[in-house]
Amino acid sequence: MGVKVKLRNPDRLLEISGPRTVTALLNQLEVVSEGVLVIRDATLLTRDERLGPDDEIEIRPVLSGGSHPAGDGR
Amino acid sequence: MRCKVCRGHAVVDIRRHNAAFCPDHFVDHVTSQVAKALKEFKMATVEDRLLIAVSGGKDSLAVWDVLMNLGYDTTAFYLDLGIGGYSARSKEAAVAFAGSRGGKLITRSLREEHGFTVPELSTLTRRVPCSGCGLNKRYEFNRAALEEGFDVLVTGHNLDDEVATLFGNVLGWNTQMLGRQRPVLQERIVGAGDSRAFVKKIKPLVRIAERETAAYALIRGIDYIVEECPMVEGNTQHRYKEALTLLEEASPGTKHRMYFGFLKNASDRFAEDRGSAELIPCTDCGAPTVASGAHGVEKLMCSFCKTKALAHARRAERTNDSVHGAEQR
Ligand code: SF4
Ligand SMILES: [Zn+2]
Ligand SMILES: [Zn+2]
Numbered sequence: 001m002g003v004k005v006k007l008r009n010p011d012r013l014l015e016i017s018g019p020r021t022v023t024a025l026l027n028q029l030e031v032v033s034e035g036v037l038v039i040r041d042a043t044l045l046t047r048d049e050r051l052g053p054d055d056e057i058e059i060r061p062v063l064s065g066g067s068h069p070a071g072d073g074r
Numbered sequence: 075m076r077c078k079v080c081r082g083h084a085v086v087d088i089r090r091h092n093a094a095f096c097p098d099h100f101v102d103h104v105t106s107q108v109a110k111a112l113k114e115f116k117m118a119t120v121e122d123r124l125l126i127a128v129s130g131g132k133d134s135l136a137v138w139d140v141l142m143n144l145g146y147d148t149t150a151f152y153l154d155l156g157i158g159g160y161s162a163r164s165k166e167a168a169v170a171f172a173g174s175r176g177g178k179l180i181t182r183s184l185r186e187e188h189g190f191t192v193p194e195l196s197t198l199t200r201r202v203p204c205s206g207c208g209l210n211k212r213y214e215f216n217r218a219a220l221e222e223g224f225d226v227l228v229t230g231h232n233l234d235d236e237v238a239t240l241f242g243n244v245l246g247w248n249t250q251m252l253g254r255q256r257p258v259l260q261e262r263i264v265g266a267g268d269s270r271a272f273v274k275k276i277k278p279l280v281r282i283a284e285r286e287t288a289a290y291a292l293i294r295g296i297d298y299i300v301e302e303c304p305m306v307e308g309n310t311q312h313r314y315k316e317a318l319t320l321l322e323e324a325s326p327g328t329k330h331r332m333y334f335g336f337l338k339n340a341s342d343r344f345a346e347d348r349g350s351a352e353l354i355p356c357t358d359c360g361a362p363t364v365a366s367g368a369h370g371v372e373k374l375m376c377s378f379c380k381t382k383a384l385a386h387a388r389r390a391e392r393t394n395d396s397v398h399g400a401e402q403r
Contacts, residue, residue, distance in 0.1 A: 008300055009300070009301065009302055032316075032319055032320060032323050033323065034089075034285060034319045034322045034323045034326075035285070035316065035319045036285075037285065037288050037289055037292065039292070043085060044085040044086055044289055044292060044293070045085070046075045046084050046085065046086065046087040046094055047087055048075055048087075049075075060288070060300065062132075062284050062285045062287075062288040063234060063284055063312065063315045063316065063319060064131065064284070064302060064306075064312070065302065065303075065306040065309035065311055065312030065315075
């Protein structure tokens, strides 16, 4: 049993065992925390938040691309 | 972590401010940062009619939401770029948000206005999609604002957008763009007359990092489109953002220092590179274009009309070729 993690763009699911906090999870996945939001049950988590073994977590990237005439990268 | 204001459970931490916030106080924080930018850079007053360029993404919907809450007179504008299912879904997000907040939304479609979509334009002109896309959007946003009598055009550019653009302009020492990179671009007049050529443009989210606009959208229940435009691949702007985010991670506040340091200490040094060439009306559409360096009638067309003419000419060539080919068979 581990933390179920949903990654976006492209969408995929992983199961990670061991991480006890958001920061530990991001480190394990080598994700830069400034570039993502971490979400559990539609609620945002701060970096020090503790994770339970069966949590379902979404890691949502926030940096968009594009030449940005309107912001949003669009 | 605890909220800096009420000591309740925090959901967002902002390392460069050394602060964390509960949902309500985070919304207050973003709202006050936007209000501060509006005031500091004299962006708009509550008497102004604001047109907000929305894409269905988090930043443009967030800036619209904040401005509505601050009591500004807002209308949003959505331009359908014709990028397959992505455009369809982003339009849905914009329409749904407008509906849920009772906001006014104007929609136009590139194909209906000019006869091509962004992917078609890219194929016809043999240029990367983002270049034609950017040209189209700048042109259409300005045209819509002028035609519909708006005082100010609002875009959802955030701190990450601005610092990535600045970084790119510094890497290439593009002094003209450095001279123009401001949170406010004043309106410009065409020729000697008094008709407006370029509407005033403002970027109220310059004090808000992209991670914060995403958090704001989520907390406010804004159902924005998370999916990226399929044409974005290999985009340099995105690489700059990633590089700067690595620096930010190691040293919080880096982005803010670079951008606001530029505005305070360096921007004016590029003032004379801004280019204040006289504007003349495009011979085709009447939109403003730069008068200097024009030779021949053809050159007096604005870059949008030139690109449009090229696309239509190439399409006609193709149709002729295929008609010809069919006749020969
Ligand atoms: S990624 Fe490029 S083509 Fe897609 S919306 Fe943004 S600027 Fe346009
Ligand atoms: Zn609070
Ligand atoms: Zn023109």
